Amino acid sequence: MNIRAELAKFLNLCFVFSSAYMFWQTYSIVADTHSPIVVVLSGSMEPAFQRGDILFLWNRNKYSEVGDIVVYEVDNKQIPIVHRVLREHHSTKDNGKQLLLTKGDNNAGNDIPLYAGKKTYLAKEKDIVGTVKGYFPQLGYVTIWVAENKYAKFALLGFLALTSLLDDE
């Protein structure tokens, strides 16, 4: 057991995690959104987006367009929703606010029942997390598996511990 080698390994691990964190933060700043990559959690946009698909967001647009697929958050709910813009209304004045109505492609009706309280529209500036620009299938299922299966976390941690123990370079 070489303490120095073990510490070096630990440092290496820290480097990997901090690079990932830096990548996330940089992308957040560039795309102007607090979560630039989201994993689809519901089937309301099927068959285009299925559970576990990864979406890449962009939030530097001033106004959304009808047909854009946006990610939004409802007050008091933590789960981000990925739906398509059905209607948009904005003022022609400078800094005119934009109101949006959204709907999931696979849902029968629009999202008014999903909005918080008596709200019947989303505000672009306040509620929209980002617009979907890029798509990658299925890879995000790992995060759903870890989040929803109570044994998955232990399995993952166990696997990491086992590999670091077996690792004798």
Add this chain to the structure above:
Amino acid sequence: MFSLSQRLQFVGNYAMTVGVVLIVLIIGSSHVDFSLKGILRNSEASISNIRPIVGLRTSRFYGAANGHPKENTRIAFDLNTDLSGLFNWNTKQVFVYLTAEYNNTDKGTVNEVTFWDAILPDAEHAVINLENARSKYSVWDYADHLSERDLRFKLHWNIQPHVGPLMYGVAQGDDIVVNVPKPAPKN
């Protein structure tokens, strides 16, 4: 010589490199295909025979607020288009939607609303010939009314890929502007 983790790491890295190269090739070749076909700029659609149907609704889910009924507009329309060119090996599906743009000059707003949309799962379903079709949605203006406004109709499409960027476009065609009549007065 080589430990198990080193071997795993090597295989993992190699698989990732091959994956990235494949994805870049798929996205790139699909873009080349579309630009050779010229379809992204030159898709065509004919929208015609639009007849607005106006009524009043009293539900909160149809725009009514504080007991004031809201004017709701549906349309009947004809639509002919062939969007099969939007399908290639990287097209998972095409989402097609019929919208109307209008200006509310009283309030100074620009608006766009969807009347009808459809998911096209493959090229065979991308040839659309609708006659006297009904709009999927009952539409209201958020501020006041749609009647006496000029609605400019357009057919948009959105290519949803197997992997890569989403693509959007508008089908070319005659300028279709329809003025919505006032709802019939109650007797």
